[in-house]
Amino acid sequence: MKEFILKLENLTKEYPGVVALNNVSIEFEKGKIHSLVGENGAGKSTLIKLITGAVDKTSGKIYYKGNEIENNSPINSLNKGIIPVYQELNMIPTLSIVENIFYGNEKTNGLILDKKYMLKKTRELLTEVGLNISPETKIRDMGIGNQQLVEISKALVRNVEVLILDEPTASLTDNEIKNLFHIINKLKTDGVTIIYISHRLDEVLEISDTITVLRDGKVIDSKSPTELDEEMLVNLMVGRDLIRNKKEKEKEIVSQRVLEFKNVNTNKIKDISFILLKGEILGIAGLIGSGRTELAEAIFGVDEILSGEVFIGGKQKKIKSPRDAIEENIAFITEDRKSLGLLLDLSVLENVTYSSLENISKIGVIDKRKEEKLVKNILEKLQVKYSTLGEKVLNLSGGNQQKIVIAKWLLSNASIFIFDEPTRGIDVGAKEEIYNILRSLTEEGKSIIMISSEMQEVINISDRILVMSNGHIVSEYKSSEITSEKIFIDSASLLKEQKNG
Amino acid sequence: MDKIKRSGVFTYGILIFLMVLFLFLSFSSPYFLTVDNLTKVLRQIAVVGIVTVSMTMVILTGGIDLSVGSILGLTSVILAKLMVAGVSVPIAIIITLISGMGLGLFNGFLINKIKISPLISTLGTMTIYSGITYIVTKGVSIFGFPKSFSFIGQGYILGVPVPIIILVIVYIFGFFILNYTRFGRYLYGIGANEKASILSGVDVVKIKYVVYILSGLLASLASVVMLSRINSALPSTGVGLEFDVVTAVVLGGISVNGGEGKLQGVVIGLLIIAILSNGMILLGVDTYFQTVVKGAVLLMAVGIDNISKK
Structure with a gap:
């Protein structure tokens, strides 16, 4: 007999002018992993907000353990054991792990904080999620992947019955994802129900017991992953046949070096040498913390280059600040x-x-008419969805925000683009559009350096791939000769040395 | 053309508050709604008003300048000493304005080079500058300026008091800077996200130097108007000015976190401060109680701002 811990019945949520959720009914089976997938704006977030009581429903019913929940509020649902872990982490960077985990939930002896207990408990929780660091580490000193694991430990300290994970792997490396899945499966065997939201369909198919697809605020289908594959899922989500991202034939690259690093060292990256050719996409793979972002920061003048040589367009240059980099038409x-x-x-x-204000102003005064025309053109070219030019970017979806950033750099006449995780937190349809933009940039002769944790993305999009590990470039491949396994092995290659040494 | 709306609701709320205050005073004091009184109100706010323009810019970047009152005090003493020593009025004024810029430059140095937060930097210089004022004057006021000097604070052009004309010019200048120039755009951008601004290639340090220098400049311009109006440099000149200035700016809807708000709103904030002071004097409200009311108005303004954002 199946036991449903949480049932949604004809749930509807209307905002002024928009129906965010339309008559949605879903049953969540106890002790199972139930994934919600859909494009941005499909209603996933609204659904979570209704379950956690962050917003009020317009109509419909929510049953928890057979009883209808009325007057739902975030505090009530937390007390019931319904605990969300959001994509945007909710932690205080200046406090330590233990202080964050018990924040608002401190254990006290009378008036005095029971630090000993909290430290011990935190150590246990960290072991449980596979984090081998001191509980007194400050959040701001940790990588984003580890922060995610702390956030999950924070949920475990409460009596969790339903754990809601919103894009938990968006910023994790493949290794960290494996660890996370291990933890999720352990929780599942303890009888915890997991509601899992992710844009990464391979993960969803791997981990779920049930997958519910949402589109335009409605439930499209609920299926077991055994009846589905990635392509079918995408079709259900977008409601149209998406042109799958097929690898184009290797382009004839005009071998013109636009950027070259020779034995460059910063505090974080060591002995880096590589070349970037005109019109190519150079992928950078590696674990988080392997120095990928730091390489980008060295190129862009954020991190100081201590030794080595940098050539741009064949000439040796010194880039000391982002301003210098922009001067050389580099975008980050x-x-x-x-x-x-x-x-x-x-x-x-x-x-x-x-x-690019300098290009549209004279003696410091902005030519507003020219500005508006330029912006309208570029936004149309990139197919950005917005209501007015005066709209705050805060209100745009992740995909459209990313396009705004790209538009900004296109206007600044950049010819070398560094993309760091260009599709992080972006839905499937918009991802494809971003890839298309990347391709069309290279067709215009611009060069791209793309950093990504999604191996399939790096392999599919790049012409060449550099793999980084522990601050070094360990290998270089043509995209035709590489597999996820190779990247994986190379990424970890210098970690052993680090431990031995 | 798309209008870029910023904190529109808040500005309307404050406009209604201004109108209610205006109506209330019109009914409760027969003298309030006279040309004589209203001109006086405007002339009095000129000094505070000039400084609100640069304070708006400073606060837009996410900073603050608490030293404006002390800069005003110190530069008015410099101006007074120069004139008493026989330096010609125009030269004395130019030197005064340059000194004001220098004092602002020092604030910019502390903030940008030494990396002390604007609050602490200008709190420090506020005390230093006013201390110097007392040392220089030995606590005694300075007077005896050329007759021609009083024109700036007391004269009229086509029937309009000169301080008001100066105030209007400064406001037009500020409005132009904030809405039509790169510098203005960067002020908003830095306040909205300083890190992103650096990565977008904005010379954040330069902009922040300029904005504090501008703050010193307008504070010293205000000191010229002030000195010309009261005709003697008191060591206590300018004390507490920063409070009225910041209150007017915040009432006007400029977010204390930076990046948001319009100068048009500050005009309304300024008028509220001015009418409130004038009205309380007309109604014979106790001086100490006046300060309580002003403080309450400041907190109310920030409170409404916070609540309306939810």
């Missing part, structure tokens, strides 16, 4: 769009021209 599309790429509270217009 950062991994963390929200805190490093965008001015969230400013408008679409202001964001798009932010790096």
Whole structure:
């Protein structure tokens, strides 16, 4: 007999002018992993908000353990054991792991904090999630992958019955994902119900017991992964046959070196040499912490280059700041769009021209008519969906925000683009569009360096691939000769040395 | 053309508040709604008003300049000493404005080079600058300026008091900078996201130097107007000015976190501050109680801002 811990019945949520969820009924079986998939805007987030009580439903019913939940609120649902872990981590960077885990839930003896207990408990939790670091490490000193694991430990400290994971693997490397899946499966055997949301369909197919597809606020289908494959899922999600991302024939690359590093060292990367050719996509693979982002930062003048030589367009250059890099027509599309790429509270217009105001102003005065025309053109070219140019970018979806960042750099006349995790947190349809933009950039003769944790993405999109490990470039492949396994083995190659040495 | 809306609701709320205040005072004091009184109000706010323009820019970048009152005090003493020593009025004014820029430059140095937060940097220089003022004056006021000097603070052009004309010019200048120039756009951008601005190639350090220098410049311009109006440099000139300035700016809807707000709103904030002071004097409200009301208005402004954002 199946036991359903959570049941949604004809749930509807309307916002002014939009029906975010339309008559949705889903049953969640106890002790199973139930995935929700759908494009951005399909209603996944709204669904989670209704379950956790973050927003009120318009109509319909939610049953928890057979009883209808009324007057739902975040505190009530937490107390019931329904615990969400959001994609945007909710932790205080300046506090330690133990302080974050018990934040708002501190264990006390009378008035005094029971630090001993909390430390011991935190150690146990960290072991459980496979994190081998001190509980007193500050969050800001940890990588984003480890932070994610702390966030999950934070859920475990409460009596968790239903664990909601919203894009938990968006910023994890394949190794970390394996570890996470191991933990999720362990929780499942303990009887915890998991609601899993992810854009990575291979993962969803691997881990789920049931997959529910949402589109335009409606349930399209609920199936077991054995009845599905990635292609079928994508079709259900987008409701049209998406042209699958087929590898084009290897392009004839005009071998013109646009960027070259010779034995470059910074504090974080060691003895880096590589060349970037005109019109190619150079993929950079490796684990998080292998120095991928740091390589990008060295190119862009964020990190100081201590020794070695940099050539741009054949001439030796010194790049000491992002301003210098931009001067050399280099663009850096950062991994963390929200805190490093965008001015969230400013408008679409202001964001798009932010790096190229010099080109549209005379003696410091902006030619507003020209500005508006330029922005409209570029946004149309990139097919960005927005209501007005004055709209805050905060209100746009992840895919459209990413396009705004790309538009900004296109206007700044960049010819070398560094993309760090270009499709992180972006839905399937928009991913394909981003790939198309990348390709069309190379057709225009621009060069791209693409860093990604998704091995399939690196392999499919790049012309050549560099694999990094522990701050070094360990290998280089043509994309035709590489497999995920090779990347995987190379990525880990220098980790052993590090331990031995 | 797409209008870029910023904190529109808040500005309307504050506009209604201004109108209610205006109506209330019109009914409760027969003297309030007279040309004489209203001109006086405007002339009095000129000093505070000039500084609100640069304070708006500073706060937009996410910073603050608490030293404006002290810069005003110190530069008015410099101006007074120069004139008493016989330096011609225009030269004295130019030297005063340059000194103001220098004092602002020092703030910029502390903030950008030494990396002390704007709050602490300018809190420090606020005390230093006002300390210097007392040392220089030995606590005694300076007076005895050329007759021609009083024109700036007391004169009229086509029937309009000169301080008001200066204020309007400064506002037009500020409006132009904020809405039509690269510098203005960067002020918003830096306040919205300083890291992203650096990565977008904006010379954040330069912009932040300029904005504090501008703050010093307008504070010293205000000191010229002030000194000309009261005709003597008191060691206590400018004390507490920063409070009125910051209140007017925040009332006007400029977010204290930076990046948001319009100068048009600050005009309304400024008028509220001015009318409130004037009204309380007309109604014979106790001086100490006036300060309580002003503080409450500041907190109310920030409170409404926070609540309306939810």
